[in-house]
Amino acid sequence: MRFWRRLFDRETGDKTTHPPSEYPIPTHPQMEDPLDIGQRSDIGKTRRANEDSYLTLKSVIGIEPEPIPVGILIVADGMGGHEKGKEASALATRVASGVIVREALLPLLTSLSSDFASRPVHEILTEATAAANQAVSDMASDAGTTLTSALVVGHSVYVAHVGDTRVYYLDGSGLHQITQDHSLVNRLVELGQISAREAQEHPQRNFLYRAIGQGNDLKVDTHFQHLAADSYLILCSDGLWNSVSEEEMVQTIRSSDSPQVACNRLIDMANEHGGSDNITLVLARINY
Amino acid sequence: MWQRTRLHYTFSAESDTMPSSDGRKGLLGRLRGLEEPEEHLEESTTETSGSATHEGSTTTEDPASRIGPQAQTLADAPVAILDESKLDEEFLSPGEALEDRYEIVKFLSKGGMGAVYLARDRRFPSVTKLVAVKEMISTIRDSVTSRISLETFEREANILAGLSHPAIPKVFDYFHHDRRVYLVIEFIEGTDLESLLAEIDFALSQENAVNWAIQICDVLSYLHNHRPSPIVFRDMKPSNIMLRDDGQIVLIDFGIAKVFQAGKRGTMIGTEGYSPPEQYRGIAEPRGDIYAVGATLHHLLTRRDPRKEPPFTFQDHPIKDYNPTVTSDVEAIVARALEYEIDDRYPSAEDMKQDLMRAMKGSEDATTTIVSAPLSRQEEISPLWSFHSEGEIRCAAMVSDGAVYFGSYDHSLYCLDADTGKERWRYATDGGVVSSPCLWNETLFFGSEDQILYAVYARTGRIVWTCPTDGKIRSSPQAEYGHVFFGSDDHQLYAVSAKSGQELWRFSAGAAIRSSPVISGEVIVFGCDDANVYALDVQRGESRWKYQVGKALQSSPTVAEDMIYIGSADMSLYALDLANGWAIWRYRTKGRVISSPVVAKGVVYFGSNDHHLYAVDAKTGALVWKYATAGPVVSSPRLTEEDICFGSADAYVYRLNAKTGRLVWRFRTGNAIVGSPVVSNGIVYIGSTDHAMYALPASP
Numbered sequence: 005m006r007f008w009r010r011l012f013d014r015e016t017g018d019k020t021t022h023p024p025s026e027y028p029i030p031t032h033p034q035m036e037d038p039l040d041i042g043q044r045s046d047i048g049k050t051r052r053a054n055e056d057s058y059l060t061l062k063s064v065i066g067i068e069p070e071p072i073p074v075g076i077l078i079v080a081d082g083m084g085g086h087e088k089g090k091e092a093s094a095l096a097t098r099v100a101s102g103v104i105v106r107e108a109l110l111p112l113l114t115s116l117s118s119d120f121a122s123r124p125v126h127e128i129l130t131e132a133t134a135a136a137n138q139a140v141s142d143m144a145s146d147a148g149t150t151l152t153s154a155l156v157v158g159h160s161v162y163v164a165h166v167g168d169t170r171v172y173y174l175d176g177s178g179l180h181q182i183t184q185d186h187s188l189v190n191r192l193v194e195l196g197q198i199s200a201r202e203a204q205e206h207p208q209r210n211f212l213y214r215a216i217g218q219g220n221d222l223k224v225d226t227h228f229q230h231l232a233a234d235s236y237l238i239l240c241s242d243g244l245w246n247s248v249s250e251e252e253m254v255q256t257i258r259s260s261d262s263p264q265v266a267c268n269r270l271i272d273m274a275n276e277h278g279g280s281d282n283i284t285l286v287l288a289r290i291n292y
Numbered sequence: 293m294w295q296r297t298r299l300h301y302t303f304s305a306e307s308d309t310m311p312s313s314d315g316r317k318g319l320l321g322r323l324r325g326l327e328e329p330e331e332h333l334e335e336s337t338t339e340t341s342g343s344a345t346h347e348g349s350t351t352t353e354d355p356a357s358r359i360g361p362q363a364q365t366l367a368d369a370p371v372a373i374l375d376e377s378k379l380d381e382e383f384l385s386p387g388e389a390l391e392d393r394y395e396i397v398k399f400l401s402k403g404g405m406g407a408v409y410l411a412r413d414r415r416f417p418s419v420t421k422l423v424a425v426k427e428m429i430s431t432i433r434d435s436v437t438s439r440i441s442l443e444t445f446e447r448e449a450n451i452l453a454g455l456s457h458p459a460i461p462k463v464f465d466y467f468h469h470d471r472r473v474y475l476v477i478e479f480i481e482g483t484d485l486e487s488l489l490a491e492i493d494f495a496l497s498q499e500n501a502v503n504w505a506i507q508i509c510d511v512l513s514y515l516h517n518h519r520p521s522p523i524v525f526r527d528m529k530p531s532n533i534m535l536r537d538d539g540q541i542v543l544i545d546f547g548i549a550k551v552f553q554a555g556k557r558g559t560m561i562g563t564e565g566y567s568p569p570e571q572y573r574g575i576a577e578p579r580g581d582i583y584a585v586g587a588t589l590h591h592l593l594t595r596r597d598p599r600k601e602p603p604f605t606f607q608d609h610p611i612k613d614y615n616p617t618v619t620s621d622v623e624a625i626v627a628r629a630l631e632y633e634i635d636d637r638y639p640s641a642e643d644m645k646q647d648l649m650r651a652m653k654g655s656e657d658a659t660t661t662i663v664s665a666p667l668s669r670q671e672e673i674s675p676l677w678s679f680h681s682e683g684e685i686r687c688a689a690m691v692s693d694g695a696v697y698f699g700s701y702d703h704s705l706y707c708l709d710a711d712t713g714k715e716r717w718r719y720a721t722d723g724g725v726v727s728s729p730c731l732w733n734e735t736l737f738f739g740s741e742d743q744i745l746y747a748v749y750a751r752t753g754r755i756v757w758t759c760p761t762d763g764k765i766r767s768s769p770q771a772e773y774g775h776v777f778f779g780s781d782d783h784q785l786y787a788v789s790a791k792s793g794q795e796l797w798r799f800s801a802g803a804a805i806r807s808s809p810v811i812s813g814e815v816i817v818f819g820c821d822d823a824n825v826y827a828l829d830v831q832r833g834e835s836r837w838k839y840q841v842g843k844a845l846q847s848s849p850t851v852a853e854d855m856i857y858i859g860s861a862d863m864s865l866y867a868l869d870l871a872n873g874w875a876i877w878r879y880r881t882k883g884r885v886i887s888s889p890v891v892a893k894g895v896v897y898f899g900s901n902d903h904h905l906y907a908v909d910a911k912t913g914a915l916v917w918k919y920a921t922a923g924p925v926v927s928s929p930r931l932t933e934e935d936i937c938f939g940s941a942d943a944y945v946y947r948l949n950a951k952t953g954r955l956v957w958r959f960r961t962g963n964a965i966v967g968s969p970v971v972s973n974g975i976v977y978i979g980s981t982d983h984a985m986y987a988l989p990a991s992p
Contacts (some may be wrong), residue, residue: 124876126912151408160869224985228869228876
């Protein structure tokens, strides 16, 4: 600061024409958007309709010493044909987000202290998923959907998951798949019955043993993960992870200027690789 | 033909070890507007062969290689049965006669293809010959497919007609009528095994299950050896196995007209937990039936429904973990039937039947030892030594460097020799010492109900300094970063210098602090009688977050992998996010949780006043196992190698296997145990309210 001041004085030699402030033009780094979210869904190249749905909602609570970003990220991949799949995934997404907003987000945003909603977060997320399940089951068709919801609060992410839509976490140590696919084929691969490559061509590769809309007894997987600074959270439907390799995913994300750019590039990549399914991707960068 | 005890609904059987939290079950019940156990809709057998193929699927019309599990279609949900108007339209009414011979007595059930009726064969007027009439209504719009499914139905009906075995219902007749096809079969009175399992709430005895399995293997053997070509049953599961009143097993639902629905594009949903892995690759052969028998047996003996679990996870759930009365040889038989690789299974149903019969005989000879229920087993264990103080010992001891330190209600803190139990020194205070001591740099710290925190030399017991507070001290101190942290009944949490006792800071909470604090990085966490869990900055004692639970927290928290675990008097164990204090999950018990949890290998262990010791998954809160004692478990468990030790108010010290919860040994003291054990060099040190401190060996 003294250096600046001297420079100042030398240049003009006249202190009175300048503001008496001792402090120069600020040079500290600009504040970045603490939670930068990109999202995109595409019909792909072979399907007649896009049966995927997604929802993102973001908020930043500006308090000292550090603002707390809060985000809701949901992806749902519908199935059932005759556009019923689309209806199912859209319904599931809305219903689930409604519960999460009401039970978790609202208390978070409106309470004055750092007290959170008194209900455990996994219970809230499970309730959201169960409500979605009820709504889709009530649709009186045999449509179903996957449903994966992530709630980000500061450096924590809470996930509720059913189906084969995936959540990945990317940090300095690499890409990690957080959720487990509820597909038969995944199970067969785990057991060594078939190889991962055979899984990709397998006729029953789309069989899920757990999905939304199939009645009661729904078991929901929940996860909790701490998020490092400069890490990424990726939610995507199988249209993406089936078409783009993990290396390509990491490469593209790291080399893109923003999460939205990365989303666009990855969707294009999936289409280039065939685009045989609907492709949906939500990518969040944790900048704090 | 088959009489279901409940029309279409089979209540799911729950066992103690099923990982579902009560909270979610109740929640789902509320969502459905019912307060009943979850209902499971019967899978429909409506499958129409796909004229539209979804990419990659191999649809074939060859019945012998049909693939794919039945799709669970709620569209066929049997709500229609109760709708009277619908009944009139589609179904036959009592009194109507088919072929002028079969007089409908009543409607029995609705399957995927059509209804099943009870009827009387008029050809035998002087007796009431009852038969079952199965109807197949073709709902397939596409006429080509419709004809194919009809032909398939006919072909299978013809095969069935040629079979003769006590476990296979006899086929009497077969005819067309409009667009419907009818099959007249022997009427079987009894209960199917799925309904049976739902009705009873205890585990089936091995005897019954093996008896039925032998009968099933016998009929499978008959089918598999059928000439000219073997018949694969392909649909072995409890709901397809009828138990007649005389104990005879009958297989039903022979996959008649099982034409599947591959018409849906995109992702398919639904699985049949009893099907072998190769079935999903299009392979349907006799040894697949053997797998399914194994899966059925596993379900019968463990009460774990494979349809509710990730597929092919039987290996992860050994039968004995759920049903200790099952013998090893039966467990091995089921395991072999459930081998993933076809070639590793029994080569034939006959081989499996032989093994089962041998096992049956074995248990009759009573040569196999049956593991009895935990409470009746007593391994005698003798203590290495015991030391009697003059007051109740309510705290956990501390062991270090060959010495055991603990406090007693007789106002003293004791130091004993760990090997011999001989007293080395004691320090007398003016109040009961219920907190556990902690050691730092050769100094021992402990609190007393005389409101003072003491620091004494560990070797000699000579006083170094004291720190007075305004309330009884029951919280156990923690030493870290050269400071000692402890709570007092005066509502404060103190941080004092370990060397001098000089106060660094103190924090005011809303009520007495009996829980001991835990330190993780820069954060110190503790519970308070005001029902809050507090997280403070360890350097300045400033609040970072607080989380409110239902009632007082006297259990001490424990930290593992970004999460804090703590029990409350509101009967739940909470798992909180260390970063912000938000509860991630909670596990509800039926009693106050005063015991402090302990975490190891992804499992949280804790006791509850509802008499149980619980083992719960650390990430999800799902129950792994629980063990019942005869009194509240206030003591916190301690882990040692493969085992876990704890005391109960029923006066016993228990040692269980940490993975399965099975008893290794137990030891009886004179009175309730509320303190926690401490393990050092394999020896378990535990105090009791019978005034004694015991040193117990690792094994008898």
